[in-house]
Amino acid sequence: MRIADKLKQAEESGTPYFSFEFFPPKTEQARIREYGGGLVNLYDRIERMGRTEPAFVAVTWGAGGATAQRTLELSEACQGIFGLDTLMHVTCTNMDQAQIDQALAGARAAGIRNILALRGDAPRGAEQWAACEGGFTHAVDLVRYVRATHGDYFCVGVAGYPEGHAESADKEQDVVYLAEKVAAGADFVVSQLVYDAELFVAWVARCRDAGITCPVVAGVLPVQSYQSFRRLVHLTKVAVPEALGKALEDVRANDQAVKDVGVEHAVATVRRLREAGVCGVHFTTLNLESTVMRVLHALGTEPLRRPAPTRALTAARAEPGTTAVAAAVPVGAASAPGAWDDFPNGRWGDARSPAFGDLGAYASTYGAAPPRLDGAWGAPTGVGDVTALFVGYVEGTVASLPWSDEPLRAESEGIRAELARANRLGFWTLASQPAVDGTPSADATCGWGPRGGYVYQKAFVECFVAAALFPAFLSRLQSAAPRITYYAANAAGDFMTNAREGDEGTALTWGVFPGRAVVQPTLIDKMNFLAWRTEAFYAWAQWATMFPAGSPQERFLRDVADGCWLVNVVDNDYKKADGIWEMFQ
Structure with missing residues (x-):
């Protein structure tokens, strides 16, 4: 009709x-x-x-x-x-x-x-x-x-x-x-x-x-x-x-x-x-x-x-x-109501x-403004310029990144110093969270879900790693398995992980609440990592469009994107709050 x-x-x-x-x-x-x-x-x-x-x-x-x-x-x-x-x-x-x-x-x-x-x-x-x-x-x-x-x-x-x-x-x-x-x-x-x-x-x-x-x-x-x-x-x-x-x-x-x-x-x-x-x-x-x-x-x-x-x-x-x-398949075979x-x-x-x-x-469907590329992220021509931008963001002196239009969330306050240290070493961080072992769900910083429960989360860090740093970093991650699970990919489409074929994914956050089964709202697996990989590397290209074609800034940003790896690191030992930082040396 x-x-x-x-x-x-x-x-x-x-x-x-x-x-x-x-x-x-x-x-x-x-x-x-x-x-x-x-x-x-x-x-x-x-x-x-x-x-x-x-x-x-x-x-x-x-x-x-x-x-x-x-x-x-x-x-x-x-x-x-x-x-x-x-x-x-x-x-x-x-x-x-x-x-x-x-x-x-x-x-x-x-x-x-x-x-x-x-x-x-x-x-x-x-x-x-x-x-x-x-x-x-x-x-x-x-x-x-x-x-x-x-x-x-x-x-x-x-x-x-x-x-x-x-x-x-x-x-x-x-x-x-x-x-x-x-x-x-x-x-x-x-x-x-x-x-x-x-x-x-x-x-x-x-x-x-x-x-x-x-x-x-x-x-x-x-x-x-x-x-x-x-x-x-x-x-x-x-x-x-x-x-x-x-x-x-x-x-x-x-x-x-x-x-x-x-x-x-x-x-x-x-x-x-x-x-x-x-x-x-x-x-x-x-x-x-x-x-x-x-x-x-x-x-x-x-x-x-x-x-x-x-x-x-x-x-x-x-x-x-x-x-x-x-x-066709029967209706109702795939999921439960509200899943x-x-x-x-x-x-x-x-x-x-x-x-x-x-x-x-x-x-964007009904009238979003396109991103404004107004020069807020500088005019980088060297690795040091990019490192300074990421460190400034983590330390709160830079308001946004090409990958994030909001400042760090409150839960990152406790790991801000470690994030800044990792970024200075060349691990340009995009996302992270601290380990949490049974924090009340009412906690103003890390809590979520119904009151009266407890929430848990594994520490993870996701970052860009330059090609020169990647081999040693990868070796360190591999030697820490199975405590450490990693996913890595580059712009060319190469992919590496120590997750086993057929794994259902690695839980990042879960909660236990009165009268409910365990709730697992966030996880990382090959599927969602690779979907995000496309977006993450696209942001480098978008940043490069701020500058005239062939300019030193445009060439540098495209070269960096072509040469670095996107790496997601999860520490499965959520009781060892600082363990993940051993990987970032």
Whole structure:
């Protein structure tokens, strides 16, 4: 069904409705069988959440079509297997006309009639957005093209910006641009994330005054974790009500309490929107289930007891030339309800989780500003310059790194001196944590989860190591096995580890709480290490783009990236608090 028709019917009768947004898991297709299948697990989750009868579900599109096939297959599954009207995102970024034609043809072949036409953000490595040759400059161009080539077959949604697009100097002009997209053929609007209901209500009124009469759906993302929320606000510049900001600051060290605050605020936001006559809410789920379902429960929405589909898709395609719909396994075979949802899931999450991935992809969907390369990290031409930058960051005199836009967390205070020493020796640290042996879960520095429990964590350090230092470092790590587990990779794709083939991964953090099984929210394994490796080495290239091509700084940074190794070191003896530093000599 055309989504706009369904939304108009609901709004004419004043009936509240909601929708969900998912993304293709970061788990690579070729590794799905090896790692248990984040996509298979997501199918189970979508089936359960689909029993709440959402108006539609949306599937995101990676920049430049990076997830094109997975997006299409996930969209096809949502619609063809789970019977949910599906909105497939399509962006202009790095997409020429031929690629757009291919995406639209794939959607038609899969029976998908609803798309969200987006411009997208700057391609990776570019400071500012620019259309590729043969591509489209604005979302309105994509809307016009879809109408010109496919007529009324597709129901077309577009993005709206209640607080103005992050790149726009004139926020009021954004309403004019939105009106142009609607005039070009858009059928409905999905907004950027909303945390201040009053701002959204006022913006909708301005849209109506500008002649925009189509349905406007409010984007809502319940806060899942303090750090991910901070990152999202940094990227999107979205307004945060003072009460929400204070409530999160007060409980920032208690992950469960952060989720509770997120649920409470999301429920209040949706209720206020409904009071103001806003019928539709679009939940960005981050592929997580429990928080959004808690919001719906508080709003009076419960899953229906409808029969489950007779099959769900496997994550691997049946054979070349066929889509994933051709292969099927029973629903419910892969994961238990709510699995992986209790605590933050991101960089260090289980690679089998549907939520394994990067929040950045979500923050950019509805108008994130591209990274500003403003020279804050200097103009390095030698190893000493890079070392000074990392040492300054660890010691608190440098505010950020190309790999981190926030200062060290409080738990690193106790290891700050050791981190500074390691960095001076040439081990440029990206991530770390101290060993913790049974700290109360209420502890303000290292605690997390429900009160009344105890938390544990192994010391780990992740760093870049120059090629000249790497052989001796590797020898030291190997000699310390099995106490030390390491993962190492370079930009060329070489990989080393002393983890045994078939290991399930190395636990980094876990907790024991009253009335619950042991909770293990973070671990490191080959899958999530290699996924992060790509991002870590990309940051060197992004840093290099600050400088003119061929300049000493640009050449130096690219040479360093080509020559160093990314190494993750875990000390499995969490009772030996300082043992890991023996490796950094």
